[in-house]
Amino acid sequence: MTDRVPLVAGNWKMNKSAVEATALVNILAQSLAARHPVCDVLVAPPFTALAAVIEALRGTDIMVAAQNVFWEDSGAFTGEVSAPMIRDLGCTHVIVGHSERRQLFGDTDTSVSKRLQACLRSDLIPIFCLGETLDQRESGSTFAVVKRQLIEGLGSVKFASPRQLILAYEPVWAIGTGLNATPSQAQEVHSALREELGTVFGAGFAQQVLILYGGSVKPDNAKSLFDCEDIDGGLIGGASLKADDFLGIIYSA
Numbered sequence: 722m723t724d725r726v727p728l729v730a731g732n733w734k735m736n737k738s739a740v741e742a743t744a745l746v747n748i749l750a751q752s753l754a755a756r757h758p759v760c761d762v763l764v765a766p767p768f769t770a771l772a773a774v775i776e777a778l779r780g781t782d783i784m785v786a787a788q789n790v791f792w793e794d795s796g797a798f799t800g801e802v803s804a805p806m807i808r809d810l811g812c813t814h815v816i817v818g819h820s821e822r823r824q825l826f827g828d829t830d831t832s833v834s835k836r837l838q839a840c841l842r843s844d845l846i847p848i849f850c851l852g853e854t855l856d857q858r859e860s861g862s863t864f865a866v867v868k869r870q871l872i873e874g875l876g877s878v879k880f881a882s883p884r885q886l887i888l889a890y891e892p893v894w895a896i897g898t899g900l901n902a903t904p905s906q907a908q909e910v911h912s913a914l915r916e917e918l919g920t921v922f923g924a925g926f927a928q929q930v931l932i933l934y935g936g937s938v939k940p941d942n943a944k945s946l947f948d949c950e951d952i953d954g955g956l957i958g959g960a961s962l963k964a965d966d967f968l969g970i971i972y973s974a
């Protein structure tokens with residue numbers, strides 16, 4: 722048995738001013754205070770809105786993540802933001818290795834691994850994203866791709882506890898496209914990832930790690946995905962930008 726508490730996390734990407742972000746989290750906080758969800762809830766606003774959102778959420782249970790982190794702690798790295806800076810703001814989590822970072826900004830398994838290690842040094846929990854492209858799925862290499870991303874990304878990272886790691890399986894072909902993996906397609910990859918985690922860190926560790934699904938999750942498909950044995954909630958992009966949709970997904974968990 723496991724006591725994994727599901728997590729629904731909203732990745733806002735490059736959307737919302739600080740004022741708009743504050744308005745959205747105020748609605749979420751009010752609604753969740755009135756009707757407690759059975760899952761944990763997290764939002765990942767852009768860097769420019771983090772301080773305002775953290776301030777607005779003070780005293781609530783909603784957690785806040787950054788969307789990326791640089792691997793050095795300080796120094797001459799113009800434009801980058803470090804893990805100690807993110808921790809200092811009050812974030813608890815960081816999204817690492819999102820497919821948009823891999824595809825558009827040159828993130829690789831090696832740089833993802835360095836970002837993961839930077840998170841752990843600063844007591845931040847990485848939400849480590851992995852997933853195959855459409856070509857990779859169609860050529861039958863989904864499992865090989867996600868296992869490689871997992872192993873290379875985790876590299877020699879040492880975890881004191883399974884609570885220090887969250888995985889997000891996000892098939893690239895399902896992100897922002899309106900196409901989502903079916904529950905059985907998602908479940909089989911989640912189960913393979915948990916098995917691989919078990920090989921590296923032991924079955925007890927693997928059973929405690931949250932594995933989120935991401936890719937066009939909406940209020941009307943969330944429940945069938947979240948009902949799967951190895952799917953512990955979701956990483957939600959587009960649908961996390963509207964309070965009603967995000968709350969609909971939260972209450973599906």
Ligand code: PEP
Pocket residue numbers: 732891895896897898899935936937938956957958959960
């Ligand atoms: C994401 O960007 O992590 C994501 C899952 O996006 P969407 O829900 O819009 O597909």
